[in-house]
Amino acid sequence: MRSARAEIGDASAREARVKGQRNAEQTQDAIFAAALAEFTGKGLDGARVDRIAARAGANKRMIYHYFGGKEDLFLAVLERTYTAIRSAERKLHLEDLDPVAAMRELVAFSFDYFERNPHFIKLLNNENLHGARHVRSSGEIRDMHSPLVSMIAGILERGRKSGAFRADVDPIQLYISIAALGYFYFSNAATLSAIFGRDLLDRQAVEQRRRHAIDVILSYLRP
Amino acid sequence: MRSARAEIGDASAREARVKGQRNAEQTQDAIFAAALAEFTGKGLDGARVDRIAARAGANKRMIYHYFGGKEDLFLAVLERTYTAIRSAERKLHLEDLDPVAAMRELVAFSFDYFERNPHFIKLLNNENLHGARHVRSSGEIRDMHSPLVSMIAGILERGRKSGAFRADVDPIQLYISIAALGYFYFSNAATLSAIFGRDLLDRQAVEQRRRHAIDVILSYLRP
């Protein structure tokens, strides 16, 4: 789980690029890492190509050379972000756990992923602001269904049979709810923190929220 | 140009214009409405002052005259948006309902509010992208605590006493979860729809989600 970050390539841009060296892959990676940071921090419209190039220690021209343009770069970042979460999801193996433990793991995984990958949330919010324009244009992303839905369906079925879970649960609705409980918390942590007057991202608050999310889902599933 | 407004202005607006008198207020309102639409549709960075002025049928200079600048205009929109939801929340009167019915009403209200006010979600996401910069700078917003939290606390207390609800529920966590179940659904409807290949915003899907959200919260509260 801890490896989730590394998959996106968060090696700092500067680190990735030894100055003056000529290496296409390195340059691309550096641009990519810089773009991820910039888009995450400022959004698509707020991001600046100049800043991405500077962060990457690369020439601006290279962005256009390798990625085509700002919008394409954003799409590339988005695609890699989706690839990363799907890959992390696929690494979950819950078959050996009893349904309750499995569900607990799954909710915890989802929650932890959002905590550790704040860029995922920022990028997705941005994409939704733009009406999912890029996702819709990317067959690659559209075809990347989350394995979580069928995992959930499997766990629900096992739980139903063992009598641990109620019988009338829709896996897709549950999938969305599991995501919602964590995603919304991190997505809106800044405004919520401002309004509640305390930092929702401190260790204790996050831990409390994590327990709550698991609690909500498991309570809901009780027969 | 002078006729542009008149064509748009409705009867009451025309009525109100007693020879240049309430013109100012009208202009402000028009700018405001235009800004809300623009910020909602494009985000703070994607919004264009020119377009806001054009939409408002007003001179660009007026935006600076009345609001100070783009950023201030955004803050004004945000403040009014928060004011509106708090006001709507205060109109909820659940004291006469039994705890279960009251909670059901409250969850439904929250869900419906998000459905009917998509701009609220867009603006909040934008504000969070920018680290709640404007909310933090606005004492007005920071002081607008949601009455829902104490409402929830009250309902929980009544439910605990009547044995309808479990005893160990944190009102703030519940408040966040109630919001999450609806907010996330509408906030991410575009990407989720693209990925699931069906429109999550059609009447039937929304209705199903609404029932599910209520179900999750009430099931969670069972003792």
Add this chain to the structure above:
Amino acid sequence: MRSARAEIGDASAREARVKGQRNAEQTQDAIFAAALAEFTGKGLDGARVDRIAARAGANKRMIYHYFGGKEDLFLAVLERTYTAIRSAERKLHLEDLDPVAAMRELVAFSFDYFERNPHFIKLLNNENLHGARHVRSSGEIRDMHSPLVSMIAGILERGRKSGAFRADVDPIQLYISIAALGYFYFSNAATLSAIFGRDLLDRQAVEQRRRHAIDVILSYLRP
């Protein structure tokens, strides 16, 4: 005839624009004059928006405000150029002259117009380099048929009847030939001068060419 230049507005850009004054029409005119000079001197691709703005003493932004963009500005210049020549052509009144004198005037007019409006030739050559893209996109230009064709037809008819001209002459071919004899000379003066080693644009050479062009056309028309 001498007024041909003025119609295009060759008042120098600087002259047209008193610094610091706010006058939309003046600014537009200044931009226009600057654009004409720039496009004439460098061609569409060689022209620089920066230089046009500087020549006009205007802010670059104004070009986009008033004309839309470089390409649109080129089209505007082209349209005005066509308008100017058509207008000049319409001022020709040859009805009172006998056919031979009328034709002589017409050939001389054409020749002189090319001499006095070198920008016309430059712009047309540029437009032809681009496959007449702008002309084809401009209904305005496409509809501006030259009145010369019907003038020529009329003179030919009168000459045929009086026995001054041969009978089998196609007015359109003749129109093209009249244009060709002058246009080509001025269009290609630079290369021809370089190759012949003498300046084809000096007064004497031009005068000689003018007589020759008239001679060719009138000799051709002899019965």
Add this chain to the structure above:
Amino acid sequence: MRSARAEIGDASAREARVKGQRNAEQTQDAIFAAALAEFTGKGLDGARVDRIAARAGANKRMIYHYFGGKEDLFLAVLERTYTAIRSAERKLHLEDLDPVAAMRELVAFSFDYFERNPHFIKLLNNENLHGARHVRSSGEIRDMHSPLVSMIAGILERGRKSGAFRADVDPIQLYISIAALGYFYFSNAATLSAIFGRDLLDRQAVEQRRRHAIDVILSYLRP
């Protein structure tokens, strides 16, 4: 990449490549052909070095290696273009024809050359747009006088003696007029076609124009 050329290279090219030996010449030729096409299609300013390299299937660096730069490449193309027409002109042998037939052949040759070598016209127009800068800098081109002028002088002299032609014709003026009648037609075919609303380059129109050009010159020469 290595295979890109091979796919294009025809049999003879492949034959000639005796293990890297005549590779150089091949590359140069490919660049040359690509440059001709690019300059013809887009003009000097509109031409892109990248595109030339791509069209040639060559590395961009080779352009600088073999030709020095974009401008030098243009000059090289121009020189070869002039060389070609002079060479074609020298192949004309009109001594055995009577003056009228000889002149007819010469006009036809000129007309046909323009029709068959549209790039010649494009390049020359471009060169004139730039004030014949390259021609003037190229001694090679400046020294390439057209043999047509002296051919014309010869034919005129023979015609004068035989009584077939008038006596007062300037060979240079006639040379320019012969060129003009064809050159202008093809040079401005795009705009003329757009304005007349019919394709001046279709077979029939070209044939009609060809006859007209010959007619004009021969009629002019009648004593």
Add this chain to the structure above:
DNA sequence: CATGAATGAGGTTTCATTCAT
């Protein structure tokens, strides 16, 4: 001989904002 990566200058265009009336 040949390559693909890299660059800096400069291209067109757009922005939020201010000025003059």
Add this chain to the structure above:
DNA sequence: GATGAATGAAACCTCATTCAT
């Protein structure tokens, strides 16, 4: 109170050219 013209900074992007291998 209101307007439309004007602006400078900066945005995205492209260019001919050179570098390292």
